[in-house]
Amino acid sequence: AQKVTQAQTEISVVEKEDVTLDCVYETRDTTYYLFWYKQPPSGELVFLIRRNSFDEQNEISGRYSWNFQKSTSSFNFTITASQVVDSAVYFCALSGGSTGANSKLTFGKGITLSVRP
Amino acid sequence: DTAVSQTPKYLVTQMGNDKSIKCEQNLGHDTMYWYKQDSKKFLKIMFSYNNKELIINETVPNRFSPKSPDKAHLNLHINSLELGDSAVYFCASSHTAGARGYTFGSGTRLTVV
Numbered sequence: 570a571q572k573v574t575q576a577q578t579e580i581s582v583v584e585k586e587d588v589t590l591d592c593v594y595e596t597r598d599t600t601y602y603l604f605w606y607k608q609p610p611s612g613e614l615v616f617l618i619r620r621n622s623f624d625e626q627n628e629i630s631g632r633y634s635w636n637f638q639k640s641t642s643s644f645n646f647t648i649t650a651s652q653v654v655d656s657a658v659y660f661c662a663l664s665g666g667s668t669g670a671n672s673k674l675t676f677g678k679g680i681t682l683s684v685r686p
Numbered sequence: 687d688t689a690v691s692q693t694p695k696y697l698v699t700q701m702g703n704d705k706s707i708k709c710e711q712n713l714g715h716d717t718m719y720w721y722k723q724d725s726k727k728f729l730k731i732m733f734s735y736n737n738k739e740l741i742i743n744e745t746v747p748n749r750f751s752p753k754s755p756d757k758a759h760l761n762l763h764i765n766s767l768e769l770g771d772s773a774v775y776f777c778a779s780s781h782t783a784g785a786r787g788y789t790f791g792s793g794t795r796l797t798v799v
Contacts, residue, residue: 602787604787604788608727612774613790613792613793614776614790614793616787616788616789619787658727660729662729670742672717672742672780673719673734674719674731675731676730678726678727678728
């Protein structure tokens, strides 16, 4: 069975601070996909990144960066110089990638990030 | 132009009623999903259809019945609504599952009073 653990539930930082959101996953699949989604107060789910299990390269997109480590089954997300607009719930998710029952996304419980001015 | 559209966006209804939520995608994806987000923000899969065939049916009360008339549509019908059904329901679609990602609708907030 697939499982995603986001041990942090709520994080509060002051604007311009860096913050890292942790994600640990469990799967028996050799091929799998990891995702991060942002859910702002307006409620929609905003896709941030997809990473497949063969590609352990870290990725940077503006103030966002992701650290994927298969050895520790972790896919952590760092926001550099946080801004008030980063305040949201952030979800890490995992899918098996194939069609069928394994195609579903399994979500972590989410981390509520509050960025104070 | 909306890729995955759900209607209605808000639904307020009384206990015991029957209601439906509709979902349509124009992306040509072959798989569609319903997820439920509870009051604690936890997102959980309910159902999934691949080319009109049910492939995922998680532990969901029989009062919930999905219907997929074609691969672009996946509707959710709920009978005898209960207070505990209050949640946000998200529709999503994908092609080749995780390999190309998932597209979510904007959600339907169901409130049962």
